[in-house]
Amino acid sequence: MxxxxxxxxxxxxxxxxxxxxxxxxxxxxxxxxxxxxxxxxxxxxxxxxxxxxxxxxxxxxxxxxxxxxxxxxxxxxxxxxxxxxxxxxxxxxxxxxxxxxxxxxxxxxxxxxxxxxxxxxxxxxxxxxxxxxxxxxxxxxxxxxxxxxxxxxxxxxxxxxxxxxxxxxxxxxxxxxxxxxxxxxxxxxxxxxxxxxxxxxxxxxxxxxxxxxxxxxxxxxxxxxxxxxxxxxxxxxxxxxxxAIEKGGYDHFMLKEINEQPDTIHDCLRGRLDAQHFNIRMAGIDKNIDKLINAQRIMIVACGTSWHAGLVAEYIIEDLCRIPVEVEYASEFRYRNPVIHPGDVIIAISQSGETADTMVAIEKAKEQGAVILGIVNQVGSSIARISDAGAYTHAGPEIGVASTKAFTAQLAVLTMVAMKIAESKGTLNSDKFKHLVQELNAIPEKVPAILAKSNELKALAEKYKDARDFLFLGRGLNFPVALEGALKLKEISYIHAEGYPAAEMKHGPIALVDENLPVVFVATKDAYYEKIVSNIQEIKARKGKVIAIVSEGDDVITKMVDDYFEVPEADETVAPMLSVIPLQLLAYYVGVAKGLDVDKPRNLAKSVTVE
CATH class of the missing domain: 3.60.20.10 (Aminohydrolase, N-terminal nucleophile (Ntn) domain)
Known part of the structure; x- marks a missing residue:
């Protein structure tokens, strides 16, 4: 640190x-x-x-x-x-x-x-x-x-x-x-x-x-x-x-790195995703594909933002590959004497590749015969060297303490890993695979449409910067995105924020809802859309202030909420790479509006190399 x-x-x-x-x-x-x-x-x-x-x-x-x-x-x-x-x-x-x-x-x-x-x-x-x-x-x-x-x-x-x-x-x-x-x-x-x-x-x-x-x-x-x-x-x-380690005219590294995401996601996909021939090539995955398709279980270990990326991957891998997935905080995994069988696959996710808890966790798993896949950004890092295989995210140096571009690059890599395993295992039919290849390939072209409307998020930040608390809600793949949005706001603005599955709101957090509580719904079009509409109505019935991240052209939720921000439509498997970006910008602009050092939030460190 x-x-x-x-x-x-x-x-x-x-x-x-x-x-x-x-x-x-x-x-x-x-x-x-x-x-x-x-x-x-x-x-x-x-x-x-x-x-x-x-x-x-x-x-x-x-x-x-x-x-x-x-x-x-x-x-x-x-x-x-x-x-x-x-x-x-x-x-x-x-x-x-x-x-x-x-x-x-x-x-x-x-x-x-x-x-x-x-x-x-x-x-x-x-x-x-x-x-x-x-x-x-x-x-x-x-x-x-x-x-x-x-x-x-x-x-x-x-x-x-x-x-x-x-x-x-x-x-x-x-x-x-x-x-x-x-x-x-x-x-x-x-x-x-x-x-x-x-x-x-x-x-x-x-x-x-x-x-x-x-x-x-x-x-x-x-x-x-x-x-x-x-x-x-x-x-x-x-x-x-x-x-790559200079601001390049931006006021803050965090804003620069948010705006770099069209390029960083493209760099992550480049040379791996062949949209013309509907193919994915990942050397580390290809060499270990038999171990992956025969795995009885995949465990993902990570901390912080990388843990949220792991939660997204859990949904995608289980859906596409039909392999059970567990996502663990590395800091808990290393101490709780987990049951690991030879052949289990451990995916370690870390921006720095040096996260101490994650390092110890995979060392222990490797001793017990697990196959280690490292998903890291830093070339030559410790996790990259101890892993049996894996993939670099190619996001480039991330200077802002709050992770932004590294997160979306992790999602891109994890999505490709899941698609590669599913294709090889036969659990993903050809038409769906081709569709997802096209959808993933289109993500870098869709991100600029979000960035071009950042002033809308700046206005929202001014409106809500004095709130004492925020609640972030989502369902399915949007639940980890809600968690990430809450984490970003906490890190950058020091406002207390909680992320929850929207359906769990009724089991406690709804007690917090009043006219002073901003509630952010990640509510893009997916299989849970009708359910999330009902959850929004429950908040509005209690006079909560609702901000919704919705798909372009939404004409239902936009009429119900206090404020909304539209993102381009995308298949729900890849949509988190889009829906998280307005949450990153919202946190950034709230921090700036409060006069805080958004690149170096208090008490936080970029590379956590101690417990």
Whole structure:
């Protein structure tokens, strides 16, 4: 959840690191800091934004061509200057940044306190640093060896990077469960949580694996495992452009990413969906098609928005493939000792590909013989590498914390997976398959019609921005869309919002309905249409304010409700990719109307790499 950046080479390290930290601000954080090594080891850190760190460092010694930087999202200890990273060792020679959580830090801290160590912060990071320092002192060993010994005792997740005053030409880094990418330049190296701080300088990168240690010099990169055996770095080319992580004239990344969806859905389908010949080609699915069509059960594990995508997929897979599907929160799945049989298929969905709970969930399932399919956006991510097969969503970098384009890309991939399995299994007749191919292929062309009417949603946002609560309702495939709409509004506007199946409204939530409660119905034309009309009448009978997302040309619901927004007609299987977009825009405009930072909502992080 934190952001880390480090540099070693010929440039001045400070501007490279600060710019990198700004590129990582989307991940969510509450303090920032930097350590630079020159004649001395200088550490500067400050609660607040990177801009406040920059202001704090005015007039300070910022020289040096090696350094480490960090943005912290508080876990152990409140957000404040002393708890910000980097931390310094007791002897003053080491500085360290850390992303992750050390679960046994209390035990380690107790041991160190008995030895006379004092602590300036409340963090688990300072404990790990001084544990490494203690090992180095007692064993009279190089820092690299001390790190290796320490990490064999550590329980938890981490990426750590250390500066050593005694070795001013070397960075030491290690990872387990949190991402680390190393950019390779000419006589320089760049280290970061993801590729966004790196693409400005190089497109050649190495993704460090779990339990690997990196010894990084300006002109040399050595990877080793914790057994001190050298590992050959696998160099990859970044498929990313600098423009993809810049606003491109939009006021916010979130608005840019919502407006990118015609392109991102098209990119997701391109090379896979052949509408001319009515064919779907997905290499990872094709290679494992026998396992998929013979699966007795499919389990989908995910968190947040990705979990909602999984709920949509549950409806589609069960309908088209006739395979039972269970959708699990990864955070619950990992702890509840689930029954998994060899041959069960686990679909793991994650925008970042680094979601900690999802990682642990699929590791456990894989140990029990399950087949793992990863649906991720980030190339080279941990989930992508641990999966047996899967598909990238090709949505491009998503900087806004609230996921938008990644969600619709996930739906596109999951729909193709379901159609591919159903076609191969024989549970989807040829005419229906061809129809769905055409319907899915048309989605990117229909999205601009929604975006062109965004001012209607801006007006709705102004009208309802002062509401204290919202209720989002839908049935069938529109139920997960309602959940996603409620989540977006909560994330961006801080308005309390609930998503419910419309039929469940009578089992509790209807008690909340009065003339002050806006109720958003996702009510596009589908098999549940007549039922949803009845549910709207129930709300109107209790004087609730109804906003409806309807199909173009609807002449029934539009006459019943207070406000409505039309989306192009589409087969109900693919309609969620359209009906969710006005909900994204509504949340965005409400947040803007309330004067909030919609790209970086409070307390949230983009990549949740801790529990």
């Amino acid at each position: 934190c952001g880390i950046v480090a540099y070693i080479g010929k440039r001045s390290a400070y501007p490279v690191i600060v710019k990198g930290l700004k590129r990582l601000e989307y991940r969510g954080y509450d303090s920032a800091g930097i350590a630079l090594l020159n004649e001395d080891l200088n550490i500067y850190k400050k609660q607040g934004k990177v801009a406040q760190l920059e202001e704090f460092t005015i007039g300070k010694d910022l020289s040096g061509s090696i350094g480490i930087g960090h943005t912290r999202w508080a876990t152990h200890g409140e957000p404040c200057d002393k708890n910000a990273h980097p931390h310094r060792s007791s002897n003053g020679k080491l500085a360290m940044i850390h992303n992750g959580i050390i679960e046994n830090y209390t035990q380690l801290k107790g041991e160190l306190l008995k030895k006379g160590y004092e602590f300036e912060s409340d963090t688990d990071t300072e404990v790990l640093l001084k544990f490494i320092e203690d090992i180095q002192k007692n064993n009279q060993c190089p820092l690299e060896e001390a790190v290796r010994i320490a990490l064999k005792r550590v329980v938890g997740a981490y990426v750590i990077i250390l500066l050593d005053k005694d070795n001013p030409d070397t960075l030491i880094a290690a990872r387990k469960g949190s991402p680390l990418v190393i950019g390779i330049g000419k006589g320089e190296h760049f280290l970061a949580s993801d590729a966004s701080p790196i693409i400005e300088y190089t497109k050649e990168v190495v993704y460090v694996n779990d339990y690997e240690l990196a010894i990084v010099k300006a002109d040399e990169l050595i990877l080793k495992n914790l057994g001190n055996e050298k590992v050959t770095p696998f160099i990859q080319k970044l498929d990313m452009e600098l423009a």
